[in-house]
Amino acid sequence: MNLGKERREAKRISYICEVECEGAGINRLATRITDLSTTGAFIDSMTNYAPGTRLTLKFRVKDVLIETQCEVRYSLRQKGMGVRFVHMPHQSLTVLEHLIDGKPLAAPLPVVEPPSAPASSAQYMLTGNFAIVSLFDVIQLIENNHLTGALIIASSVAAGEIHFNDGRIVGAQLAETIGQDALIKFLDVTEGIFTFHKAEPDYPRTIQASSNMGLMLDLLRIKDEEAAFASLSDSQ
Numbered sequence: 001m002n003l004g005k006e007r008r009e010a011k012r013i014s015y016i017c018e019v020e021c022e023g024a025g026i027n028r029l030a031t032r033i034t035d036l037s038t039t040g041a042f043i044d045s046m047t048n049y050a051p052g053t054r055l056t057l058k059f060r061v062k063d064v065l066i067e068t069q070c071e072v073r074y075s076l077r078q079k080g081m082g083v084r085f086v087h088m089p090h091q092s093l094t095v096l097e098h099l100i101d102g103k104p105l106a107a108p109l110p111v112v113e114p115p116s117a118p119a120s121s122a123q124y125m126l127t128g129n130f131a132i133v134s135l136f137d138v139i140q141l142i143e144n145n146h147l148t149g150a151l152i153i154a155s156s157v158a159a160g161e162i163h164f165n166d167g168r169i170v171g172a173q174l175a176e177t178i179g180q181d182a183l184i185k186f187l188d189v190t191e192g193i194f195t196f197h198k199a200e201p202d203y204p205r206t207i208q209a210s211s212n213m214g215l216m217l218d219l220l221r222i223k224d225e226e227a228a229f230a231s232l233s234d235s236q
Contacts, residue, residue: 010037013100019043019059029126029141033059038096040070040084046144048075055083061099066092127195130155135189136216142196143167143212149199155192158185163203169215171206179206184219 015036021029021043031045041057049055053072058065070083088096097103128138138151139162146167153160160174160182172183209215 010039011100012037015061015099017059017061019057021045021055021057023053023055028128031145034080036096036100038085038093038100040073040082042080042082044080046079046146047141048072048077048081051075054086057083061095064092064095066095068092127193130189130192130194135186135194138194138196139169139212139216147196147198148202150197150203152195152197153186153189153192154194155189157189157192159192160186162186163206165202165205167212169207169209169212170203180219183207183215184223187216187219187223 012035015033017033019031019033019041021031029045029047031043033041034044035042049072051072051074055070055072056067057070058067060066066088068088069086071086073082073084075081094103126138126141135153142149142151142164144167148165148167149163151162151164153162158174160172162169162183163171163173169183172179172186174182174185177185207215209218
């Protein structure tokens with residue numbers, strides 16, 4: 001197979017750095033690279049994409065910003081995924097060859113300053129659009145990565161936030177409504193945008209549930225029962 005040949009021929013080194021993944025319905029997913037070669041990398045992530053998925057990666061090597069497209073070649077459940085670089089810019093490839101193979105650089109390494117942004121920007125773990133990815137998928141992504149923070153939802157249907165401690169839903173707020181009464185109103189959201197803000201301290205618990213999936217299924221059942229009761233009342 002070509003994949004096996006590529007992996008044998010390309011020297012791989014242990015290299016840990018932060019990486020941003022964009023694509024496949026998620027505008028931004030912050031995670032890390034754990035090993036690196038000139039042809040690809042292994043991305044450490046509890047959430048994996050299917051082989052063949054195209055992503056855009058952004059990471060730094062020797063203070064140089066590397067931005068390239070890649071293709072997912074294989075996934076290891078709850079561990080990460082191997083990706084192959086596609087159309088990497090020549091300058092970025094030169095920097096990788098210098099790091100991995102020790103090849104000399106034709107010119108000094110360009111130092112790329114990070115764009116100016118608020119100090120809190122590092123807390124923005126992911127953003128996306130509900131027209132591409134569902135609320136249930138986003139909740140699963142947060143749960144798989146054991147994230148603590150707030151999922152901010154901006155939609156014409158409902159605008160508010162859902163709170164997570166270590167990936168588990170513990171609260172929700174919609175205007176003056178909090179807890180389960182607020183969370184159930186987000187079930188109709190199929191459009192709009194979301195942003196997840198990472199937080200350090202845990203949120204106070206206003207929702208008691210043993211699992212996110214069980215909680216959401218219970219809310220769907222309650223919602224269906226309320227709709228059926230309303231329909232019955234209208235017909236009488």
